[in-house]
Amino acid sequence: MQRNVLHVVSVSFSLPYFVGEQFLYFKKNNSEYNFFVACSPSENLTKLSNSLEFKKIPLIINRSISPIQDIKSIFKLRKIILENKIDVVIGHTPKGGMIAMIASYLARIQNRVYFRHGIMFETSTGFKRFLLKNIERITGSLANKVVCVSNEIKLISEKEKLNSKTKNIILGRGTCNGVDCYGKYNRNNKEQLFSDLRKKNGINEKDFVIGYVGRLVKDKGINDLIEAWELIIKKYSNVKLLLVGPFEDRDKVNDLVHNKIIEYDSIIHTDYVEDTSNYYYIMDAFILPSYREGFPTVVLEASSMELPILTTRATGCSESIIENVTGIFFDIEKNKIADAISSIIENPIHAKKMGIKGREFVISNFEQKEIWDIIEKEILTA
Numbered sequence: 001m002q003r004n005v006l007h008v009v010s011v012s013f014s015l016p017y018f019v020g021e022q023f024l025y026f027k028k029n030n031s032e033y034n035f036f037v038a039c040s041p042s043e044n045l046t047k048l049s050n051s052l053e054f055k056k057i058p059l060i061i062n063r064s065i066s067p068i069q070d071i072k073s074i075f076k077l078r079k080i081i082l083e084n085k086i087d088v089v090i091g092h093t094p095k096g097g098m099i100a101m102i103a104s105y106l107a108r109i110q111n112r113v114y115f116r117h118g119i120m121f122e123t124s125t126g127f128k129r130f131l132l133k134n135i136e137r138i139t140g141s142l143a144n145k146v147v148c149v150s151n152e153i154k155l156i157s158e159k160e161k162l163n164s165k166t167k168n169i170i171l172g173r174g175t176c177n178g179v180d181c182y183g184k185y186n187r188n189n190k191e192q193l194f195s196d197l198r199k200k201n202g203i204n205e206k207d208f209v210i211g212y213v214g215r216l217v218k219d220k221g222i223n224d225l226i227e228a229w230e231l232i233i234k235k236y237s238n239v240k241l242l243l244v245g246p247f248e249d250r251d252k253v254n255d256l257v258h259n260k261i262i263e264y265d266s267i268i269h270t271d272y273v274e275d276t277s278n279y280y281y282i283m284d285a286f287i288l289p290s291y292r293e294g295f296p297t298v299v300l301e302a303s304s305m306e307l308p309i310l311t312t313r314a315t316g317c318s319e320s321i322i323e324n325v326t327g328i329f330f331d332i333e334k335n336k337i338a339d340a341i342s343s344i345i346e347n348p349i350h351a352k353k354m355g356i357k358g359r360e361f362v363i364s365n366f367e368q369k370e371i372w373d374i375i376e377k378e379i380l381t382a
Helices: 012-018 022-029 043-052 067-083 094-106 126-142 151-159 191-200 222-235 255-263 297-304 334-346 348-366 368-380
Strands: 003-008 033-039 055-058 088-092 111-116 145-148 208-213 239-244 267-271 285-288 309-311 327-329
Touching: 003 067, 003 094, 012 033, 012 043, 022 033, 022 368, 033 043, 043 055, 067 094, 088 094, 088 368, 094 111, 094 126, 111 126, 145 151, 145 368, 208 222, 208 297, 208 334, 222 239, 222 255, 222 334, 255 267, 285 297, 285 334, 297 309, 297 348, 309 334, 327 334, 327 348, 334 348
Parallel strands: 003 033, 003 088, 033 055, 088 111, 111 145, 208 239, 208 285, 239 267, 285 309, 309 327
Antiparallel strands: none
16 A cells, blocks of 8 residues: 655755665665655755655745744645645654644644654753743644654653653664664775875874764854864874864854864864765764754764764763763863863773774664664554
């Protein structure tokens, strides 16, 4: 029996993290699936629709609060759902989730699923916090199922009464999509890239590379990381900080930090990279100094590439490593961050062991095909 599944996201750049190649996997195993993605229009959406084999539905979804446009998008999406005889609607992120759940509720779709990738109001205050929390409550109340990407997200959802406890589910140990441990994030598959990519980015043979992948924003701790990095370059000569990701206007880093990232010889900034997987191979350790996460996929990817992890105890991050086995926790303060980086630089044998253990940890708990099988059982056919 044909089954039409619609995913709703705000921006197409999140699709590789939220769904990856699962559409291809499901269609290979069951030719009756048809996948649709409603998303703000872009060239990248068109490109992904061809490579991942889904029908694109251009729909303006503003990430900021836009009441008039949001209402237009809700009713347009309701019409799209009915015209395409959608069976399952899956919403991602607060805005995409809210529009998806309201539209699918109005269209009387029985299988309405919201992926709670994080808690945005965690680092907000005042009216903004009130607004974001109530958006989560509206979305959660209209969903039939809420996928919490970590146990901590589930606990916060219950504590803040964002929806009925009975709706909350977790995929395995946590995550939204898992990691391709044997293909894309397998160190053994990327050896030929090592020398060329290091040379292209001005990394010397003796350089120790601390890497980061993600948006360069305050919530990710980038301001704090650069302050810590200034302590590191006073202490060590052959070190590089590799930042893979774009600056953003929302929650942007301060101007001083922005300029230091551009100007410092010891900092390599790639800007936006379509496929970040190759860059893990030229790192010696991975750092995520985040203030909040849902469940950091980048940490799992780095661990799968046998990198020791440095991260915080923020929501989500605390579940992404095993302390002192696959990585190290630190408090978000420049001296604490610098101490964690120093401990990795000065203990290379232990760091290598953590990387090996990290890959074992990810394979055992987050291998993507096992997560996809749970998604099919719990969401697509339930």
